[in-house]
Amino acid sequence: MIRKAISPENLGSVLREARKQKGLNQTATGKLVGIDQPTVSKVEQGSGGTQLGTLFRLLAALELEMVIQPRSKTDVKNDGDKW
Amino acid sequence: MIRKAISPENLGSVLREARKQKGLNQTATGKLVGIDQPTVSKVEQGSGGTQLGTLFRLLAALELEMVIQPRSKTDVKNDGDKW
């Protein structure tokens, strides 16, 4: 499971996976936090133009949190799959 | 130096701290990745309107990466930081 994101595309993939993991569709997810379905779609496709406010609302809907840390040279996909 | 962010304000604080830790000012940081100083300022102040593309460029300038993970059950106000 990809957790690390260094680009909007990465992030979009992470969000999509998390959403499916929760059994939600784009419409339902967006409704939880006031984002319309087309916007959820664009974020998941990796739109770098997406705004931070939109991202954090999405994270809230999916019960996710963001961690900022120094870039690791060695890749980080440790941690037994928790989701 | 691992910091969680659940809002644009959180994130802005994290970025500002990381920048200072690297001994950079807003102008120098922005120049590394083609962002102007006023924009860096707004991001650090927590503008939810900041775009993801801008954020990722800033992360690159500061040699940071983003990790998305399930929200910790233990409250986010638990590691000594004030937000």
Place this chain on the structure above:
DNA sequence: ACGATCTATAGCTTATGCGCTATAAATTTA
């Protein structure tokens, strides 16, 4: 194949980001 559900795309409108430049506060340093 069919219908139902889900996702992607499009047009319109309003709002706002960002680069650029200039300048005003605020902070640091001597």
Place this chain on the structure above:
DNA sequence: TAAATTTATAGCGCATAAGCTATAGATCGT
């Protein structure tokens, strides 16, 4: 405290996000 540096704010022009609605395309189940 004055000067230098750094950060915040503002206006302009251009580009684009996001909400809304509609619909086309894709996917799933029967």
